[in-house]
Amino acid sequence: MSRSTHNRSLPGTRFLDFARLIFPAQIIASVFSPAVADLRVELAEAGPSRITRFATRCRWYWALCSLVLVAPLSVRTSPVTGSSDAVVTVPNGGWLLVLLAGTLYLGTWSFFGSFVISTASAGVALAFAMRTWHDKHPAMVVEPWRLAALPPVQINLSAIRVAGDGPGLIFAVGTVLIVVVGLPGLWWFFVAAGLGSLLVAWRLFLRRSTEHSGLLRLIR
Amino acid sequence: MRIDSVPSLPRKERLILDLLVSAGPLYGLQLVKSSDGALKRGTVYATLARMEAKGYVESEQEELPAGAIGLPRRIYRPTALGKRVRRAWVTLAKEFALEVPR
Numbered sequence: 028m029s030r031s032t033h034n035r036s037l038p039g040t041r042f043l044d045f046a047r048l049i050f051p052a053q054i055i056a057s058v059f060s061p062a063v064a065d066l067r068v069e070l071a072e073a074g075p076s077r078i079t080r081f082a083t084r085c086r087w088y089w090a091l092c093s094l095v096l097v098a099p100l101s102v103r104t105s106p107v108t109g110s111s112d113a114v115v116t117v118p119n120g121g122w123l124l125v126l127l128a129g130t131l132y133l134g135t136w137s138f139f140g141s142f143v144i145s146t147a148s149a150g151v152a153l154a155f156a157m158r159t160w161h162d163k164h165p166a167m168v169v170e171p172w173r174l175a176a177l178p179p180v181q182i183n184l185s186a187i188r189v190a191g192d193g194p195g196l197i198f199a200v201g202t203v204l205i206v207v208v209g210l211p212g213l214w215w216f217f218v219a220a221g222l223g224s225l226l227v228a229w230r231l232f233l234r235r236s237t238e239h240s241g242l243l244r245l246i247r
Numbered sequence: 248m249r250i251d252s253v254p255s256l257p258r259k260e261r262l263i264l265d266l267l268v269s270a271g272p273l274y275g276l277q278l279v280k281s282s283d284g285a286l287k288r289g290t291v292y293a294t295l296a297r298m299e300a301k302g303y304v305e306s307e308q309e310e311l312p313a314g315a316i317g318l319p320r321r322i323y324r325p326t327a328l329g330k331r332v333r334r335a336w337v338t339l340a341k342e343f344a345l346e347v348p349r
Contacts, residue, residue, distance in 0.1 A: 037316070039318075054296070057296040058292045058293055058296045061306075061320065061321035062275065062288070063318055064319060064321065065276035065288075065320060067317060067318065068276065068320065069276060087288065089289065090288030090289035091289070093288075093289025093290065094290070094292060094293060097289065097293045098296075101293045101296075101297050
């Protein structure tokens with residue numbers, strides 16, 4: 028058995044993999060890793076009895092789920108510096124946004140119905156696609172000083188920055204698809220708008236590339 | 248020192264400091280077990296992380312034996328600031344206890 032296979036079979040490994048997707052490394056190191064390490068110790072001390080081991084597992088997985096909810100509300104990490112600069116008892120804006128979105132979805136269930144499920148699923152899928160794109164393109168330069176200067180987005184959706192890159196395209200296309208699912212009668216409008224914007228984008232691209240090559244000729 | 252910058256010590260943090268001062272360095276699970284149900288597995292690690300950020304406790308990862316696979320456990324001990332805040336709180340509690348009308 029290889030080392031990685033063995034690691035995968037240890038209790039709590041999949042939970043940690045999941046936690047790494049949504050929490051920064053500081054919270055993983057200070058909250059989730061110690062919890063999973065203690066889970067393994069208690070499970071090892073539980074003995075051979077299947078019932079005791081099952082009860083221990085259930086207790087711990089309940090505790091880990093509670094931690095997922097508690098950690099972002101009780102520990103906030105600094106995006107630039109180390110854990111010693113962590114700020115306490117300030118709610119994490121991202122989680123507040125998730126709570127707000129969940130409440131809105133529940134509140135609009137009676138008249139939006141299944142559209143709520145499709146938008147929620149599509150939103151999660153898009154978020155994962157954008158995150159994966161960012162993970163696979165580490166060449167993007169992060170400028171902490173610029174991030175620090177920006178006001179926090181919190182619940183102001185219009186303040187979310189969408190760049191002209193892969194995730195920006197995923198965001199734009201995904202948003203249009205979600206709206207088309209909700210308002211199928213307007214599909215022709217989005218198709219026409221999409222085609223029109225493609226034409227404008229192509230015209231802009233041609234103009235800028237011509238200007239760029241003209242400048243290059245002047246420099247040479 | 249401004250009044251809003253005086254270190255706070257909520258009940259659970261006080262209990263953790265009491266346990267760490269009386270029993271010495273402990274793991275999170277040991278804190279849960281020695282608190283008689285007052286501390287829960289689902290919150291103690293977040294509380295410890297918050298206390299560490301406040302400077303009340305410090306932690307250290309245990310070293311795994313060579314060739315061992317898995318996660319190292321984290322052991323917690325009170326800092327000088329943590330002990331000082333606890334002492335101050337005890338003094339404050341005694342002071343208020345004396346003022347309770349008979």
